[in-house]
Amino acid sequence: MNWLNDNVNVLALLGAAAILILTIGVSWKYIQQMKTDKSSGELAKENWDGIGEYKNPLPIGWALSFLGTIVWALWYFFAGYPLNSYSQIGEYNDEVKSHTTQFESKFSNPDKATLMAMGEGVFLVQCAPCHGVTGDGINGKAANLEQWGNEEAVVHAIVNGAKGSEYPLGEMPAGLLDEQSAKAVAAFMMQEISSVKKNEESSAC
Ligand code: HEC
Numbered sequence: 001m002n003w004l005n006d007n008v009n010v011l012a013l014l015g016a017a018a019i020l021i022l023t024i025g026v027s028w029k030y031i032q033q034m035k036t037d038k039s040s041g042e043l044a045k046e047n048w049d050g051i052g053e054y055k056n057p058l059p060i061g062w063a064l065s066f067l068g069t070i071v072w073a074l075w076y077f078f079a080g081y082p083l084n085s086y087s088q089i090g091e092y093n094d095e096v097k098s099h100t101t102q103f104e105s106k107f108s109n110p111d112k113a114t115l116m117a118m119g120e121g122v123f124l125v126q127c128a129p130c131h132g133v134t135g136d137g138i139n140g141k142a143a144n145l146e147q148w149g150n151e152e153a154v155v156h157a158i159v160n161g162a163k164g165s166e167y168p169l170g171e172m173p174a175g176l177l178d179e180q181s182a183k184a185v186a187a188f189m190m191q192e193i194s195s196v197k198k199n200e201e202s203s204a205c
Pocket of ligand 1 (some may be wrong): 166173185
């Protein structure tokens with residue numbers, strides 16, 4: 001029987017058996033005792049339809065546990081879990097918040113290199129599937145972007161889409177990016193893809 005190979009399983013089973021035996025034994029003892037025991041002590045004045053109450057002192061252990069639970073409840077409510085709570089969700093939210101503020105300051109005022117990197121990332125995800133990683137149009141499947149040298153025209157194409165030249169990939173859908181991302185992509189294209197700028201640079205050398 002392979003469930004006996006697992007120590008934790010065996011301990012849990014032994015524990016369950018012990019609890020069962022103790023419960024049956026203790027219940028048995030008290031049930032037997034109830035049959036023969038006669039109660040004793042001073043009765044309280046009140047009684048309800050003949051059912052009275054003895055003036056026995058509280059068992060000390062019980063009283064201490066009772067007081068202890070009250071103290072614990074006060075601690076738990078005012079100092080423990082509900083108010084000074086730790087939670088994984090809270091920790092996660094805090095981490096997200098600190099990351100957001102960190103990147104908010106980085107991207108609210110991006111330097112040129114950051115803008116280029118953003119533009120490249122967006123281009124590779126949004127444009128390269130049709131226009132190719134180098135923007136050459138994948139052997140005429142879509143427009144060859146190396147010929148484009150005008151940032152505004154690229155932004156216009158991204159926002160409004162393009163159609164009519166019967167490329168195998170058909171039309172380019174409008175509204176691929178919001179205007180800010182479109183500008184970043186256009187800036188990246190002018191620097192890294194456009195042959196116009198490349199020629200300017202190479203002629204400058
Ligand atoms: C679904 C494929 C597809 C995606 C994605 C796509 N394009 Fe295009 N794109 C095309 C096609 C096809 C054309 C040619 C459309 C025509 O003129 O008929 C085109 C044309 C263009 C043009 C020339 C527009 C004109 O007026 O001739 C530019 C610039 C351009 N795309 C840039 C981009 C940029 C930047 C992205 C990324 C944001 C992008 N495209 C994403 C398919 C795509």
